[in-house]
Amino acid sequence: MNGQARFGARLAAAVADRGPLCVGIDPHRELLGAWGLTDDVDGLRRFTDAVVDALAGTVAVLKPQSAFYERHGSRGLLVLEDAVGRCRDAGALVLLDAKRGDIGSTMSGYAEVLTHGHPMQVDALTVSPYLGPDSLDPAVRTARVHGAGLFVLARTSNPDAAIFQSARLADGRTVAQAVVDQVGRWNTPDWLVGDPAPDPASYADLQGRWGGGTGSFGVVVGATLSELDVDLTGLRGPVLAPGLGAQGGTAADLVRLFGPGRAVVPTVSRDVLAAGPDRAALRASAERWAADLAR
Numbered sequence: 001m002n003g004q005a006r007f008g009a010r011l012a013a014a015v016a017d018r019g020p021l022c023v024g025i026d027p028h029r030e031l032l033g034a035w036g037l038t039d040d041v042d043g044l045r046r047f048t049d050a051v052v053d054a055l056a057g058t059v060a061v062l063k064p065q066s067a068f069y070e071r072h073g074s075r076g077l078l079v080l081e082d083a084v085g086r087c088r089d090a091g092a093l094v095l096l097d098a099k100r101g102d103i104g105s106t107m108s109g110y111a112e113v114l115t116h117g118h119p120m121q122v123d124a125l126t127v128s129p130y131l132g133p134d135s136l137d138p139a140v141r142t143a144r145v146h147g148a149g150l151f152v153l154a155r156t157s158n159p160d161a162a163i164f165q166s167a168r169l170a171d172g173r174t175v176a177q178a179v180v181d182q183v184g185r186w187n188t189p190d191w192l193v194g195d196p197a198p199d200p201a202s203y204a205d206l207q208g209r210w211g212g213g214t215g216s217f218g219v220v221v222g223a224t225l226s227e228l229d230v231d232l233t234g235l236r237g238p239v240l241a242p243g244l245g246a247q248g249g250t251a252a253d254l255v256r257l258f259g260p261g262r263a264v265v266p267t268v269s270r271d272v273l274a275a276g277p278d279r280a281a282l283r284a285s286a287e288r289w290a291a292d293l294a295r
C-alpha cells in the first residue's frame with residue numbers, strides 16, 4: 001500500500017476516537033436560504049466553512065455531497081476541494097458522496113480522487129454498482145493501492161429503491177444481496193487475480209475489531225428500511241446508514257435493523273445542518289445525534 005494505512009483500519013480508529021457518526025455536508029439551496037446565505041459560490045463557501053470549522057475536529061467522517069458543489073460550476077468544485085483538505089487536516093475522514101459508476105475504463109478515472117497527490121484526495125467514495133459488479137474493479141484496485149475505501153449502494157434509503165434492488169437474479173438472490181456478497185469478496189485478500197500479494201497482517205483484524213467488520217469496502221443500507229432484507233454476515237466491512245432525521249430514520253431504527261456488533265456508520269445531513277449557521281449550534285446538534293447513537 002502507498003503510505004497510509006488501509007481505510008478500514010483508519011475508519012475503525014476514527015470511530016474508536018470520535019464515535020461512529022458521519023455528517024453529510026449537503027449545501028441545498030433551501031439550507032443556504034435558511035442560513036441567510038445567497039445561493040451562489042459565496043454562500044456555498046460560507047456554509048461549507050461553518051460546517052468544517054464546527055465539525056472537522058470532532059466528527060469521525062464528513063461526507064460532502066458532490067452534487068451541491070457541482071451545481072455551482074468549477075468555482076463550486078474549488079470550494080469542495082478546499083474543504084476536503086481542511087477536513088482531513090483536522091483529522092476527519094472524508095467520504096465523497098458522488099455515487100460514481102461507469103464502465104471499467106471510465107471508472108478508473110473516477111477512482112483517481114482516491115489517489116495520493118490528487119488535488120482533492122478523499123478517503124472514500126460512494127459508488128453505484130448498476131453497470132455490473134465488475135465495472136467497479138478499477139476503483140477497488142485503486143482503493144487498495146492507496147489505502148482508500150468504497151461504499152457501494154446496496155439497499156438505499158429512498159422509498160422506491162426496492163423495485164430494482166430487491167429484484168431477484170436467476171440464482172434467487174436479490175440484486176442488493178449480490179452487491180453485498182461482491183463487496184464481501186473484496187474484503188478478502190485474494191479476490192482479484194493479478195493483484196500484488198496482500199500483506200496478511202493488514203487483513204488479520206478483519207474479523208476481530210469493531211464488531212467483526214473493518215474491511216475497507218462497505219455498503220450503503222438505508223436506516224429507513226422496514227426490515228433488513230439483506231444478509232450482511234459475509235460483508236466483513238462497514239455499513240453506511242443514511243436516511244436518519246429528515247428521511248424519518250431514528251437511532252432506534254439502527255438498533256432494530258443492524259443490532260449491536262455491526263460496523264455501522266450512521267450518516268445525517270439536513271437534521272444536523274439545519275442547526276446552522278452558528279458553529280456552536282451545529283456542533284451541539286451533531287453531539288445530540290452522537291449521544292443518541294451511543295445510547
Ligand SMILES: O=C(O)c1cc(=O)[nH]c(=O)n1[C@@H]1O[C@H](COP(=O)(O)O)[C@@H](O)[C@H]1O
Nearest residue numbers: 024065126156157222242246247268269270
Ligand atoms: O450514499 C448516500 O449517502 C445516500 C444513500 C442513500 O441510500 N440515501 C441517501 O440519502 N444518501 C445520501 O445521504 C444524504 C442524506 O441527507 P439527509 O436526508 O439530509 O440526511 C444525501 O446526500 C443523500 O444523497
